[in-house]
Amino acid sequence: MGKGIKIMKIGGIRIEVDVSWFFLLGFFVLIIADSSVLQESNLNGGLIFLTALAITLIFFAGLLLHELAHTWVARLRGLEVDNIRLFFLGGVSNIKSEPRTPFEEFIITIVGPLTSALLGGLFLLVNLAVGAQAGVFYWATGYLAFINLIIAAFNMIPAFPLDGGHVLKSVIWAITKDNFKAMRSASLVGQGFGFISLAGGVFIALNGDIFDGILLAFFGWYLISAARRSYLQALGEKYLKNVAVEQVMSRPFAVIQPEAPINQLVFEFFMRGFKVVPVVENGYLLGLVTNNEISKIPKADWVNRRVMDVMKRRGSLEVAQLEDNLEETIKKLLLNGQPAMPVLNAERLFVGLLNPEDVGRYLRMRIQYGDKLPTSQPGGWNYPQPPQNNQPQNPYSGYLNEHGPQG
Structure with missing residues (x-):
């Protein structure tokens, strides 16, 4: 990804958004605004748009909390954190220092999905407390509960570089005592999930559901490329550090x-x-x-x-x-x-x-x-030698x- 757009700092951590994030923001606003609940409510067009925007921003705040959980635990463990980037496929925490132990990687990773699950649980409690008579608010809290729980579950898929892939890597690392072998294994699993998603997306698109098919295929391509890139980075860290x-x-x-x-x-x-x-x-x-x-x-x-x-x-x-x-x-x-x-x-x-x-x-x-x-x-x-005589050349x-x- 290229350079992000800085929007704020939280606890000394720079928060950036990629240009692609604005497309995702607009997409979510349109999807929520077009929902039957809002369209059939007594809200006018302007209020429907503002409600959809508010729900979308709360959703992205949850994504940001998910990434902040990673970074805060990393900093508590003494690791350097550069920034958080929100982009089309969610968010990523740029933790510059690598975890030093399997436990450290596990604890830094697991807090992200746990945060999303906790948010989902809180929205669900509010949803149950207000009841169906709350109308749009009831629907909005239910929607936010559902999507945060989905994010928690989705991130625990053992496909590197998703959180579940990092958890898998930490487990393999603990068993083999070899960080590089763990990275290679997690990367291969991530690429495997990527190829399955890519093939599934093509199949779905060919069977008429073009939008969902393209979205799944794009996600598969992202998994493949990101897993490979992480593996190459691990190769570099293992073999290039002390080489002239x-x-x-x-x-x-x-x-x-x-x-x-x-x-x-x-x-x-x-x-x-x-x-x-x-x-x-x-x-x-x-x-x-x-x-x-x-x-x-x-x-x-x-x-x-x-x-x-x-x-x-x-x-x-x-x-x-x-x-x-x-x-x-x-x-x-x-x-x-x-x-x-x-x-x-x-x-x-x-x-x-x-x-x-x-x-x-x-x-x-x-x-x-x-x-x-x-x-x-x-x-x-035998490298070339400079001219040898008494005159400066x-x-x-x-x-x-x-x-x-x-x-």
Whole structure:
């Protein structure tokens, strides 16, 4: 999800809403306003809308309390909480620190459904106390009791990343004493539920109930993608924390000179499957160039235009050192939106390129070989060395003599 819209702070916790949340808000208001109870009541159109809006906002307040329960218990356990985000499929608590024990994960998780069940029970008690003679208020409390109890039950489905999936993970973790194995098992179960929901949604849609079918299929797709994403995050936390960029980056890597014509870049690199090409002179990085930059140049100009004219220049790029932490480097790469991360040695010479494919390959090897995979290079690599003479060298000799210093 992208950046949310901040609406308030509660107990130091930032509450945000995703843009998609407003569609859900409008959808609920319309559904409730169109209910037979409100339509057949003696309320006029404006009061029907306000009643539907009030019921919807109370419902979302219950969702917020559900997420706040997670965050408050997490903070009581000493874990850092960033924010709560409400979006199309409900809400999510961004607890930045991972639970340290199975019990901690269980207790942080279970309070959410318990809160929803408690709210459902309270609304049910009010509903029974006021009786049917209360009219619209009786119907509204019954509706809120029903939907909160449904949320409690739904969240306890053992499909990661739903609360029930986290509870399942905590149980497996307690039995196996292995957090990663527990995450992998819970993720597989979550993906299984997702595929069942996706198939069920398609079946329902093909049998005429298109809206409900699409909604169920969309939920299944969400479960599959969220479970996979959580598993990949767990993989990263297990295998990337104490790894240096040097161990994973691609090398040696093909480079191109800044004076080369664009047609050479296209035919010698992009047509051979390269996605990003470093622009290097005398061993020093000048920039990166991808096919996106080339697509903006008319084909007739490929012979006359040079690589330096279209490259993303060094000053606008994040770069890494050989010894940098891989996990932190990948975060910088994704945050900056770069196609790859150039890697420099101590002399600032270009020695390799780190891209998401490298990390994926490394993770697949770690999954296959586990701790048997070497954590250091067996023989070392011959990286380029800076010029050796008594005269100071301009690392960007040809390019900078013509164009001056670059950012």
